[in-house]
Amino acid sequence: MAKKRNAERAERPSKEAIQRAKGIFKYLRPYRGMFVIGWVFLVLSASAGMVFPFLMGQLLGSGSSATPSMADSINAIDMSNVSTVVIALFCLFALQSIFSFFRVVIFTNVTENTLRDIRKDAFSRLVHMPMDFFNQNKVGELTSRVSADITQVQETLRTTIAEFFRQVFTIVLGIAILAFISWKLALIMLASVPVVAIVAVIFGRFIRKLSKEAQAETANSNSILEESLMGISNVKAFTNEMMLVRRFTTAIDYIRKLNVKSGLWRGAFVSFIIFCVFGAIVLVIWQGILMTQGPNPSLHSADFFSFIMYTIFMGAAISAIPDMYATIQKTIGATENLMSIIHQDGELELLKGELKPEISGAIQFKQVTFSYPQRNDIEVLKGIDLNVKKNQTIALVGSSGAGKSTIASLLLNYYPLTDGSIEYDGTNISEIDVRHLREHMAIVPQEVLLFAGSIRENILFGKENATEEEIIAAAKQANAWEFIQSFPEGLETAVGDRGVQLSGGQKQRIAIARAILKNPTILILDEATSALDSESEKLVQDALQSLMHNRTSIIIAHRLSTIRSADCIYVIEGGQIAESGKHDELIAQQGVYSKLVQLQTMEAHA
Numbered sequence: 001m002a003k004k005r006n007a008e009r010a011e012r013p014s015k016e017a018i019q020r021a022k023g024i025f026k027y028l029r030p031y032r033g034m035f036v037i038g039w040v041f042l043v044l045s046a047s048a049g050m051v052f053p054f055l056m057g058q059l060l061g062s063g064s065s066a067t068p069s070m071a072d073s074i075n076a077i078d079m080s081n082v083s084t085v086v087i088a089l090f091c092l093f094a095l096q097s098i099f100s101f102f103r104v105v106i107f108t109n110v111t112e113n114t115l116r117d118i119r120k121d122a123f124s125r126l127v128h129m130p131m132d133f134f135n136q137n138k139v140g141e142l143t144s145r146v147s148a149d150i151t152q153v154q155e156t157l158r159t160t161i162a163e164f165f166r167q168v169f170t171i172v173l174g175i176a177i178l179a180f181i182s183w184k185l186a187l188i189m190l191a192s193v194p195v196v197a198i199v200a201v202i203f204g205r206f207i208r209k210l211s212k213e214a215q216a217e218t219a220n221s222n223s224i225l226e227e228s229l230m231g232i233s234n235v236k237a238f239t240n241e242m243m244l245v246r247r248f249t250t251a252i253d254y255i256r257k258l259n260v261k262s263g264l265w266r267g268a269f270v271s272f273i274i275f276c277v278f279g280a281i282v283l284v285i286w287q288g289i290l291m292t293q294g295p296n297p298s299l300h301s302a303d304f305f306s307f308i309m310y311t312i313f314m315g316a317a318i319s320a321i322p323d324m325y326a327t328i329q330k331t332i333g334a335t336e337n338l339m340s341i342i343h344q345d346g347e348l349e350l351l352k353g354e355l356k357p358e359i360s361g362a363i364q365f366k367q368v369t370f371s372y373p374q375r376n377d378i379e380v381l382k383g384i385d386l387n388v389k390k391n392q393t394i395a396l397v398g399s400s401g402a403g404k405s406t407i408a409s410l411l412l413n414y415y416p417l418t419d420g421s422i423e424y425d426g427t428n429i430s431e432i433d434v435r436h437l438r439e440h441m442a443i444v445p446q447e448v449l450l451f452a453g454s455i456r457e458n459i460l461f462g463k464e465n466a467t468e469e470e471i472i473a474a475a476k477q478a479n480a481w482e483f484i485q486s487f488p489e490g491l492e493t494a495v496g497d498r499g500v501q502l503s504g505g506q507k508q509r510i511a512i513a514r515a516i517l518k519n520p521t522i523l524i525l526d527e528a529t530s531a532l533d534s535e536s537e538k539l540v541q542d543a544l545q546s547l548m549h550n551r552t553s554i555i556i557a558h559r560l561s562t563i564r565s566a567d568c569i570y571v572i573e574g575g576q577i578a579e580s581g582k583h584d585e586l587i588a589q590q591g592v593y594s595k596l597v598q599l600q601t602m603e604a605h606a
């Protein structure tokens with residue numbers, strides 16, 4: 001997928017792509033004043049750069065000659081004197097440095113400001129994307145794509161645009177000056193140098209194609225490396241080291257082959273350039289020398305040297321253009337990608353509900369049918385009816401893959417229903433403002449993910465402005481306070497990559513504290529205590545029991561002992577409700593539930 005995108009991007013961007021990429025101008029607009037000043041400095045420094053070959057030529061060719069030189073004919077300053085030329089050169093360098101300084105500083109400023117705005121918008125777009133977006137896009141790929149695109153745009157805004165302009169400027173102005181010095185010599189030069197340059201461009205394209213292939217292959221081998229290291233404990237447990245080394249070796253062997261092949265072509269390219277470019281230069285010099293010779297020379301030797309300097313400058317500019325052109329094309333692709341993320345509809349645009357009814361905790365599922373959007377051939381839920389009254393506790397049980405977590409996702413309005421309806425206090429979920437709804441809910445998910453940061457920050461996620469007392473009370477209620485206190489830094493302990501690696505049960509308790517702090521109307525616990533040992537589970541269970549008072553709770557549990565007191569237990573089987581009722585009723589029914597309970601009691605006694 002990533003490979004395909006890269007390949008697409010290398011092609012010439014389509015009209016629509018350019019149209020979309022133009023969205024970037026909106027981001028440049030606030031800084032246009034600064035940007036224009038940057039361009040002024042760019043033009044100034046590029047112009048000053050064009051005086052350099054002239055002065056160098058005059059310096060090198062300042063011997064006597066009968067013909068009047070270009071300097072004489074421009075007649076601004078008397079350039080016959082070597083020291084005058086040297087002083088002029090130093091003045092030129094001084095100006096150049098000042099212009100360049102401001103150009104770099106201003107372009108960097110504009111770039112960084114623009115990028116900050118783009119980054120901000122892209123991030124806020126991404127977090128507002130509907131769940132389905134994250135099912136369709138791999139998170140790793142998404143982040144690396146966005147950051148690669150941003151780097152690409154950064155590079156181009158900061159330097160490539162300026163350089164590209166400078167080269168074009170050098171070529172155009174260069175041709176004019178060359179024609180002014182000697183149109184005859186200019187014609188000879190133009191007949192040879194651009195031809196060589198164009199052949200070089202075609203050659204270069206071919207070589208780039210080869211190295212692109214090698215790059216894609218390198219990315220592939222990197223992903224083998226990454227996956228192996230990320231799953232290193234699995235690799236070791238299955239003693240798969242050698243298998244991975246073999247896979248990696250195959251990949252890098254191929255890379256080597258590709259790179260050696262492209263090295264061969266690069267070698268041919270270099271020798272071609274050396275031979276032809278120098279050949280062309282010698283041709284021009286030869287003709288030029290002929291023109292400065294004889295009793296009646298048509299060219300002053302100082303101008304001849306200027307001519308050569310301009311030719312060298314132009315040659316360099318022409319050969320730099322194709323690379324920059326490719327970079328700019330790539331940037332258009334990158335910009336288009338970023339803009340397409342920024343312009344995509346997020347949840348706030350897609351979910352049209354605007355009502356903010358009172359959410360008391362009464363929930364009704366009416367014949368809810370659901371398939372995940374990217375797998376709509378499989379019906380995960382097939383006509384679910386649930387009726388939850390305010391402040392009730394209901395439990396969902398059933399085998400793995402039955403659809404329990406899916407019901408939790410639908411309660412949070414992560415996905416649109418295929419059929420049927422969900423109502424909160426009689427209002428259809430699709431008409432309720434999604435943020436309003438979620439503000440009344442808290443979930444302790446099946447797989448707890450903590451953010452990099454302190455334990456405090458992670459608990460505060462439930463309620464941004466909670467007081468110290470509230471945090472501690474929540475941590476205590478979740479039975480987490482004891483282990484938090486055992487860390488030297490307490491609540492400030494960093495979790496995750498650069499901090500303490502918490503155990504599964506500790507993470508769960510932090511997630512519970514987070515939910516307690518939020519004090520929601522509707523609480524969803526998806527296997528909230530599954531990672532705890534029996535003793536801790538008992539403690540947390542007690543805490544949760546008191547937490548469930550005065551709010552609607554939906555508990556998903558495998559361990560049935562934890563849901564005995566629920567107001568209603570729903571047994572989900574293959575996306576349907578197999579049976580429902582209170583614990584005692586279900587036991588009396590002698591159905592699926594009672595069998596499950598029997599099994600678990602037997603296990604417990606085994």
Ligand SMILES: Nc1ncnc2c1ncn2[C@@H]1O[C@H](COP(=O)(O)OP(=O)(O)OP(=O)(O)O)[C@@H](O)[C@H]1O
Pocket residue numbers: 135372375380398399400401402403404405406407446
């Ligand atoms: N994001 C998704 N995209 C597509 N299919 C999914 C997605 N999440 C779950 N499913 C499918 O939906 C079905 C129900 O999954 P769900 O997670 O609701 O099961 P569960 O009852 O919570 O199971 P468990 O007890 O193992 O947590 C499964 O068949 C699963 O493959």
Ligand SMILES: [Mg+2]
Pocket residue numbers: 404405406446526
């Ligand atoms: Mg689940």
